[in-house]
Amino acid sequence: MENTQMIVGIVGAGAMGSGIAQIAAQTGWQVLLLDQSSERLAKSADQLAAVCDRLVEKGRLESVESVALQERIVRTTDLQNLASCHLIIEAIVEDFDAKKGVLQALEEIVGESTILATNTSSLSVTGLAGVLKHPSRFLGLHFFNPAPLMALVEVVPAIQTDQQHVVQCLDWMKAWGKIPVQAKDTPGFIVNRIARPFYGEALRIVEEGLASPHEVDAAMKDAGFKMGPFELMDLIGNDVNYAVTKSVFEAFYFDPRYRPSLIQKKHVEAGWLGRKTGRGYYSYQDGKPLGSPANKTGDWGWIQNRILAMLMNEAFDALALGIASAPDLELAMTRGVNYPKGLLEWANEWGLDVVLEQLQQLQSSYGEDRYRPAPLLQDLVQSNKSLEIH
Ligand code: NAI
Numbered sequence: 001m002e003n004t005q006m007i008v009g010i011v012g013a014g015a016m017g018s019g020i021a022q023i024a025a026q027t028g029w030q031v032l033l034l035d036q037s038s039e040r041l042a043k044s045a046d047q048l049a050a051v052c053d054r055l056v057e058k059g060r061l062e063s064v065e066s067v068a069l070q071e072r073i074v075r076t077t078d079l080q081n082l083a084s085c086h087l088i089i090e091a092i093v094e095d096f097d098a099k100k101g102v103l104q105a106l107e108e109i110v111g112e113s114t115i116l117a118t119n120t121s122s123l124s125v126t127g128l129a130g131v132l133k134h135p136s137r138f139l140g141l142h143f144f145n146p147a148p149l150m151a152l153v154e155v156v157p158a159i160q161t162d163q164q165h166v167v168q169c170l171d172w173m174k175a176w177g178k179i180p181v182q183a184k185d186t187p188g189f190i191v192n193r194i195a196r197p198f199y200g201e202a203l204r205i206v207e208e209g210l211a212s213p214h215e216v217d218a219a220m221k222d223a224g225f226k227m228g229p230f231e232l233m234d235l236i237g238n239d240v241n242y243a244v245t246k247s248v249f250e251a252f253y254f255d256p257r258y259r260p261s262l263i264q265k266k267h268v269e270a271g272w273l274g275r276k277t278g279r280g281y282y283s284y285q286d287g288k289p290l291g292s293p294a295n296k297t298g299d300w301g302w303i304q305n306r307i308l309a310m311l312m313n314e315a316f317d318a319l320a321l322g323i324a325s326a327p328d329l330e331l332a333m334t335r336g337v338n339y340p341k342g343l344l345e346w347a348n349e350w351g352l353d354v355v356l357e358q359l360q361q362l363q364s365s366y367g368e369d370r371y372r373p374a375p376l377l378q379d380l381v382q383s384n385k386s387l388e389i390h
Pocket of ligand 1: 098
């Protein structure tokens with residue numbers, strides 16, 4: 001089948017839906033972009049026009065292609081118009097009942113071969129599949145923000161999903177120029193789960209008065225991360241980051257490894273959400289942080305070791321639990337959140353015994369289950385093996 005004949009329906013023309021529409025249209029798919037609000041649809045069209053103009057100015061898009069790309073997206077408020085889509089991606093508000101309503105209505109109008117997908121970040125894909133008459137053609141397609149720029153897509157089958165639809169979606173995402181990885185339907189999927197200690201352990205260090213946000217950020221940038229945890233939380237928004245942490249914590253039945261931080265809660269309560277409010281862990285003027293950054297030559301090795309060991313531990317646990325294959329875990333963290341290295345490879349480089357020792361030290365200092373080493377890591381160390389990644 002030619003790409004030009006393919007039709008994708010996207011429900012929700014907010015940040016994510018609009019970005020996904022742009023990706024599909026760039027690949028030559030016909031796009032039907034639906035929102036309940038015509039104002040949102042108009043805003044989405046204006047934003048795309050501005051993006052295309054910039055790309056044309058920079059010489060990265062021919063003006064005739066810019067016109068064609070924009071014409072490939074048809075906007076509508078009438079769900080009925082999505083009847084003939086090959087694929088429909090729901091990207092409305094993160095609310096189970098709202099999503100359930102849209103998905104059930106879609107099921108009434110599409111043919112049997114249409115694949116239905118959700119871009120949810122935190123709801124159970126299996127739970128959403130459970131409200132459908134034909135759950136086997138439903139799955140998660142989790143894009144990252146901004147969707148046109150972030151290569152990673154987590155393809156998340158519900159336990160009811162037919163594998164042939166998973167394979168089909170993996171192929172389609174590749175055709176859209178994305179890097180798809182298959183993830184098990186568990187809280188946070190891959191990236192939002194494994195990345196938790198990057199924020200959680202950093203907050204804990206500051207909460208305990210062991211270092212300042214500046215110092216933790218300097219340490220992690222020195223370890224190769226583009227942004228430190230506090231800079232990144234200020235960029236993402238403390239409200240958004242806190243909500244993800246809280247939802248992962250609750251979904252894992254309050255596992256202490258994912259416990260949210262009171263510092264972050266206070267920042268949310270104070271309205272210190274980060275860049276968007278001019279104040280978070282840092283104060284901002286004209287979008288730039290005020291104050292001098294920490295001295296990069298400080299002895300921050302212990303900060304790096306503590307946060308990285310917790311991240312690596314999370315990756316070992318995710319691997320053992322079949323959340324994703326080892327290569328997909330590495331791809332997800334390097335391409336989804338731009339980590340300088342895959343965490344498993346990094347752990348091999350450190351030596352798994354070193355990672356284990358770091359965790360055991362934390363566990364014995366704090367006596368908390370939060371620092372329990374992943375059983376897979378312990379097994380590998382006991383049998384004196386490193387991890388085969390490829
Ligand atoms: P948004 O708030 O920017 O856009 C949601 C859009 O859905 C709005 O335009 C709204 O008018 C529309 N809408 C709401 N209810 C509707 C209905 N019943 N029928 C039709 N349209 C409806 O939200 P955003 O950020 O684009 O998020 C959408 C989804 O993507 C959520 O599930 C979110 O968790 C997920 N997501 C968000 C990411 C982000 O960083 N913003 C990243 C990855 C996933």
